[in-house]
Amino acid sequence: MARITAGVATSHVPAIGRAIDTDQTQADYWKPMFDGFEFSRKWEESEKPDVVFLVYNDHATAFSLDFIPTFAIGVAEDYAVADEGFGPRPVPAVEGHADLAWHIASSVIQQDFDLTVVNKMDVDHGLTVPLSLMFGQPEKWPCKVIPFAVNVVQYPVPSGRRCYNLGKAIRKAIDSFSEDLNVQIWGTGGMSHQLQGPRAGLINQPWDKAFLSDMVDNVARLVSIPPEDYIREAGSEGIELVMWLIMRGALDDQVTELHRHYHVPASNTAIGHLILKNGNNS
Amino acid sequence: MSEPRPYDDVPGTTVFDERMARKGYHLNQFCMSLMKPENRERFKADNRAYLDEWKMSEDQKQAVIDRDYNKMLSLGGNIYFLAKIFSSDGLSFQYAASTMTGVSEEAYLKMMLAGGRSPDGNRYKSEWEKN
Ligand SMILES: [Fe+2]
Numbered sequence: 162m163a164r165i166t167a168g169v170a171t172s173h174v175p176a177i178g179r180a181i182d183t184d185q186t187q188a189d190y191w192k193p194m195f196d197g198f199e200f201s202r203k204w205e206e207s208e209k210p211d212v213v214f215l216v217y218n219d220h221a222t223a224f225s226l227d228f229i230p231t232f233a234i235g236v237a238e239d240y241a242v243a244d245e246g247f248g249p250r251p252v253p254a255v256e257g258h259a260d261l262a263w264h265i266a267s268s269v270i271q272q273d274f275d276l277t278v279v280n281k282m283d284v285d286h287g288l289t290v291p292l293s294l295m296f297g298q299p300e301k302w303p304c305k306v307i308p309f310a311v312n313v314v315q316y317p318v319p320s321g322r323r324c325y326n327l328g329k330a331i332r333k334a335i336d337s338f339s340e341d342l343n344v345q346i347w348g349t350g351g352m353s354h355q356l357q358g359p360r361a362g363l364i365n366q367p368w369d370k371a372f373l374s375d376m377v378d379n380v381a382r383l384v385s386i387p388p389e390d391y392i393r394e395a396g397s398e399g400i401e402l403v404m405w406l407i408m409r410g411a412l413d414d415q416v417t418e419l420h421r422h423y424h425v426p427a428s429n430t431a432i433g434h435l436i437l438k439n440g441n442n443s
Numbered sequence: 444m445s446e447p448r449p450y451d452d453v454p455g456t457t458v459f460d461e462r463m464a465r466k467g468y469h470l471n472q473f474c475m476s477l478m479k480p481e482n483r484e485r486f487k488a489d490n491r492a493y494l495d496e497w498k499m500s501e502d503q504k505q506a507v508i509d510r511d512y513n514k515m516l517s518l519g520g521n522i523y524f525l526a527k528i529f530s531s532d533g534l535s536f537q538y539a540a541s542t543m544t545g546v547s548e549e550a551y552l553k554m555m556l557a558g559g560r561s562p563d564g565n566r567y568k569s570e571w572e573k574n
Pocket of ligand 1: 173218220287350351401
């Protein structure tokens with residue numbers, strides 16, 4: 162049977178992609194941020210996941226305002242890397258897992274979550290930057306990826322509680338897939354950042370650090386944070402953190418924290434990163 | 444008239460809800476068109492001529508020509524769409540953020556390196572009005 166072995170949380174900032182693609186990771190500005198992912202890349206080399214279920218948001222790339230899916234699951238065999246306005250990132254194309262993706266889509270829709278099924282979409286930095294952070298710069302990504310896009314651009318966005326419950330439905334779906342697969346679920350975006358208006362540059366370190374801790378063992382607090390609190394406390398783009406709760410919902414109530422990293426700043430953003438092993442037996 | 448929202452009292456922030464989305468549809472769709480290299484070239488060659496192909500208000504067109512991002516936000520622009528404009532100009536998110544906060548890119552970078560803008564004093568509009 163397929164099983165979720167671990168959850169990964171990480172921010173996804175376009176400037177991180179640029180730093181990797183232009184060989185700046187050892188520059189003074191970037192080194193401390195990238196150092197926090199060294200453990201993660203080694204860990205992935207030994208974990209060798211078959212599939213990553215990657216929760217991210219599209220940043221006005223594949224989805225314009227013509228139609229706005231709240232939750233969209235990619236069921237394609239492959240995904241091209243998007244041109245976000247300065248040419249596509251020089252990273253490998255992304256290979257999908259159509260069998261598992263369709264299985265999850267059917268199961269989750271029948272558990273009363275309305276997913277938009279996507280056969281063709283280009284993936285932006287929200288998806289490719291986490292892959293680069295966790296896998297480095299390989300010729301080919303070492304695993305298949307199921308892109309799962311969440312609307313956090315057009316309000317109203319889904320609540321943290323809905324995201325968490327959706328994670329539980331995804332867990333049920335993956336657990337019932339008959340092929341023997343090592344699946345990881347990643348929640349990306351955040352932490353505190355605001356990219357717009359006179360309040361741009363907002364960073365709330367105590368709030369972020371409490372969020373990281375509660376991801377491990379007090380998710381009950383996190384699921385009841387309303388959207389306006391994310392905006393006020395973590396900046397208008399801090400709302401991306403609801404995507405971490407999909408990941409958390411797909412894990413056991415008890416998890417083992419393997420790694421934590423927090424760094425300010427990467428461009429306008431506070432970088433947060435967690436690796437949670439599913440279950441509490443290390 | 445629309446009901447007030449629980450985030451309306453956050454200062455210096457425009458939440459992209461339906462009130463903004465309805466104003467900004469054509470502005471944002473214009474931004475989206477800049478994802479294609481041939482459109483970027485045409486836009487760069489003549490901003491005005493390219494903008495005139497879109498059903499945008501004169502205010503929106505002028506704000507784009509002026510690269511006045513706060514103005515674009517107030518006219519329904521969403522930051523992820525507006526990003527296509529400064530990306531086409533070869534400029535970063537950090538540069539764009541500095542122009543919206545009214546400080547130099549250097550001063551903005553310094554603030555970020557020092558840990559960013561504190562939430563203290565920046566949670567409610569009433570806190571900004573006091574100063
Ligand atoms: Fe994002």
